[in-house]
Amino acid sequence: MSVPVLDPYGEEVTTERGATSPFAPVSLANAAEPAIAPPAGQVLHSPFAEAAVAAGDRDRAAEATDALLAELEDPEFTEALEALADEAAARHLKSVGTWSNDSEAPTLATADTTQWLEHLAGEADRMLGALEAYFGDRPADSLQEGELEAATGIDGFTDPADVQQLFFGKLLDKAKKLAKGAVKLAKKGLSVVGNLALGPLFGQLRQLVKPLLSRVLDTAIGKLPESLRPLATQLAAKLRGETGSHEEELADTFDRSLAELVTAPDETTAAHLLAELQPGGEDTYGPSAAHDLDSARARLARELTEADPGVPPVAQLEEFIPVVMAAMPLIRTGIRLIGRDRIVDGIAGPLSQLIAGMVGRDAANLLSRHIASAGLGLLGLETGGGDATLGGEGLAAAAEDTVRKVLTLPPESLDNELLLETEIQDAFAEAATRHLPAAVLRPELAEPGADGEHGVWLMMPRATRPCFRYKKYSRIIPVRITRPMARAVILSGGDSLERRLLEDGTEAWPVDGEVELYELLPGGGLGHVSAFESPDGPVAAAEEFEELTESAATVLAGNPRLAHVGHHGLPGRHRRPGSRYFRFRHRGRPVRRRHFLGVLFDLTAPQPVLRVNLVLGERDTHELAAHLQRRHFVQVVAMVRRLLGPAALKAIEHRLTRLLTKHGITVEAGAAARLAQRLVDGVLRTVSDQLPAAAATLAKAAQDPAPGATLTFTFGFADRAALAAGTPASDPAVTIRPGRHRD
Structure with missing residues (x-):
């Protein structure tokens, strides 16, 4: 039965199920190694099964790989990759905005960004090549502090705003960790490490940089990378989920590839690993789903502005919705079950009725004036308030958000007509509230902030229009x-x-x-x-x-x-x-971020070791030193306890979950949370028992020119089973270092 509702103009209209428009009455308002031939002469037959020997070798290789992987762990390397991907993404977007031909702009912009990253890869290759040649057959345990910087002619990397310096610095840190880890494995008796000479080690690191930067490019331009190679698929699936970024996946798979390459039992295996890492040969750098969405969004905004007033824009939405779908790969299951056409039809009809009251040139002009007024501080003189495309953009953005929200419904709900229309109505009302000014909304939908003002979300950056990559709140x-x-x-x-x-x-x-x-x-x-x-x-x-x-x-x-x-x-x-x-x-x-917590494993030791770094800023270091000097020990414990509150406990649990999963350590549900609590409790007991005797050491760290201080708490575990069970052998030992350290 038809149900009468009011359209945006106060007139009674009829929709099939009574979907209510969010607009107020106004006057116009997403391989096997070949067998080695035996030497000439008698062949002696071992009584041991070949499979058992091979299995033993594999187990030792796996143990060595995992131990080296833990040594290579470096959160700052991930951050360097994030900065690199961010820089590449910014260069790509700015380049897109310089080309007037929309169809060729993505390819031309990608060529510009690729050239920049190829230059960076060349510089990194030269740097690591110089290290490979300089150190040659020198044993890994001969590396001295500062030698890598001296060999490359670089006296440290001091400019954190230079992503090239940041990346090169982290590569040198990775080389140091690689040499240190190889030495630890040798001391542990893991002879599967084929060559402990520094030159070959750095050469292996060198071979992985170009494939890594290729994946960084993929991430930056919207071609999201698969795992670096098939063997890492399961790891990537476990790690990405809800807890990791693509750059974290890149860093994790880079470290695992490096660890497996260094611990490969022979050259054939190493060559096979390297072959799997090379980028594919075909050119995949055409327009991405995001660029297609840019074009579709601009087209819809224009069509809504040019549409006949009051006429539901069904055809326009039927063309737009599939492009939004293509940018949302996670909704493919629902599409397969129900069918793309049915989903498009089921959304386009009701949504077009809700939009109909605001299409046309006059409505677009009205919307544009209000949006320009709300976003005047952001838009500046670019629009002058008379740019009708702002109105069309606002409607298109609200439609896009609605489609994206509706497509997150389970297939059963998408297939239920009444539920689908209800979701469309509510989702569009929320989306309209975000993108359109209060003057055209029903009074109960306008959401003022703390100061009573209603803001809107504007598509940005304006300089690259219509290639938008983020929104900014107008206020x-x-x-x-x-x-x-x-x-x-x-x-x-x-x-x-x-x-x-x-x-x-x-x-x-x-x-x-x-x-x-x-x-x-x-x-x-x-x-x-x-x-x-x-x-x-x-x-x-x-x-x-x-x-x-x-x-x-x-x-x-x-x-x-x-x-x-x-x-x-x-x-x-x-x-x-x-x-x-x-x-x-x-x-x-x-106000800038600071890192005050770190959790790392050392699996190269005879028994597993876990380190918790508490990184204090300059202010906290001096305050803690003052409490110790005055023998205010209660205040010392209270201060550390405040630092390790519920939020820090949650962060430690999150980090433990990633590390345990990364190293294949299976734990029961809730084990990471229990271990995190035991670590915090152990830290507090150590602070209470050991820190009072370390007053002079902390005071010296406070006076050191290096900013802040780092308190490292080292927990030992009897074996991996104890680590999985979350039962440290005893309370940790604490060391104090001046400066901020995350190793």
């Missing part, structure tokens, strides 16, 4: 934040906004600041955001932007609905379409 939100409020905002790795502000020099509360909000689009990354929003470029992507959780949105913006609802409580690395981030500015500059 820069002023906020006065008290110390309890800052303590409630939990950031990456278990840190808090309170500690960031204290490290930044804050002495008086409350603090006045500004909050900027961002959302990633398909094909978008923080590299795109930082390239157009930060003068420090891609490195800022890892230091300035934090995931907008519900608690952060509530405290900083007065509206929890501004948060990305798909977050998992571990901010910073998801970088998926729809992920939202914020940047907090204080005294005119962004």
